[in-house]
Amino acid sequence: MNIIQSNIANLPTKHGNFKIKAYTQDNQEHLAIMSEDFENIQIPYVRVHSECLTGDALGSLKCDCQNQLNLSLDFIAKEGGLVIYHRQEGRNIGLLNKVNAYCLQDKGRNTIEANLELGFKEDERNYKIVKHIFNDLNIKKIKLITNNPHKIDYINSIGVEIVERIPAVTEVNEHNIDYLNTKKDQMGHML
Numbered sequence: 001m002n003i004i005q006s007n008i009a010n011l012p013t014k015h016g017n018f019k020i021k022a023y024t025q026d027n028q029e030h031l032a033i034m035s036e037d038f039e040n041i042q043i044p045y046v047r048v049h050s051e052c053l054t055g056d057a058l059g060s061l062k063c064d065c066q067n068q069l070n071l072s073l074d075f076i077a078k079e080g081g082l083v084i085y086h087r088q089e090g091r092n093i094g095l096l097n098k099v100n101a102y103c104l105q106d107k108g109r110n111t112i113e114a115n116l117e118l119g120f121k122e123d124e125r126n127y128k129i130v131k132h133i134f135n136d137l138n139i140k141k142i143k144l145i146t147n148n149p150h151k152i153d154y155i156n157s158i159g160v161e162i163v164e165r166i167p168a169v170t171e172v173n174e175h176n177i178d179y180l181n182t183k184k185d186q187m188g189h190m191l
């Protein structure tokens with residue numbers, strides 16, 4: 001696993017002041033976004049946020065990604081911890097395939113059916129870089145911000161203890177209600 005990593009730099013944002021460190025693996029560039037007091041925290045709050053360009057950058061109402069990212073950055077700036085911006089767009093099928101999946105959803109498929117019809121699993125993400133980042137930042141115990149039980153299982157399986165789960169529940173609207181219901185009913189999300 002060939003990973004290149006950056007130095008640490010300051011990043012002031014409208015959410016607060018952070019320190020950032022980038023990691024490159026297999027042409028994917030990921031970012032650790034740490035609160036200023038990160039080094040002194042015993043058990044950090046952590047959000048592993050999967051990239052969603054349409055949500056995070058454009059404010060798409062089809063998903064809850066931008067709201068979850070904003071909520072997490074606000075929370076981490078205040079309470080102390082880390083957001084890992086995990087560049088596995090579209091549950092790791094990539095942007096082009098996600099747009100094709102959205103086209104199928106325009107025709108009535110749900111988020112899982114669209115992935116399967118394109119020849120992918122419902123979730124193609126892997127968390128190898130997350131394991132590396134936890135090791136690099138010497139993190140052994142965390143409080144994880146998530147609704148996704150599979151993320152909890154994975155992070156437990158790499159030897160990082162989750163002492164508390166913080167829900168990341170945000171607003172429901174007419175565009176994301178079906179998506180959120182599919183995540184809850186068919187993907188096991190705690191919503």
Ligand SMILES: Nc1nc2c(ncn2[C@@H]2O[C@H](COP(=O)(O)OP(=O)(O)OP(=O)(O)O)[C@@H](O)[C@H]2O)c(=O)[nH]1
Pocket residue numbers: 048049050051052053063064065068088089090091092093098101102111115145146147148151168183189
């Ligand atoms: N393939 C595909 N990916 C999607 C779709 N909607 C959102 N995504 C991607 O799903 C990822 C976010 O996953 P979610 O299931 O919303 O949340 P999660 O990260 O599994 O769980 P939480 O920690 O609770 O947020 C991002 O990479 C999005 O780009 C979709 O309809 N199809």
Ligand SMILES: [Zn+2]
Pocket residue numbers: 052054055056063064065066
């Ligand atoms: Zn999204």
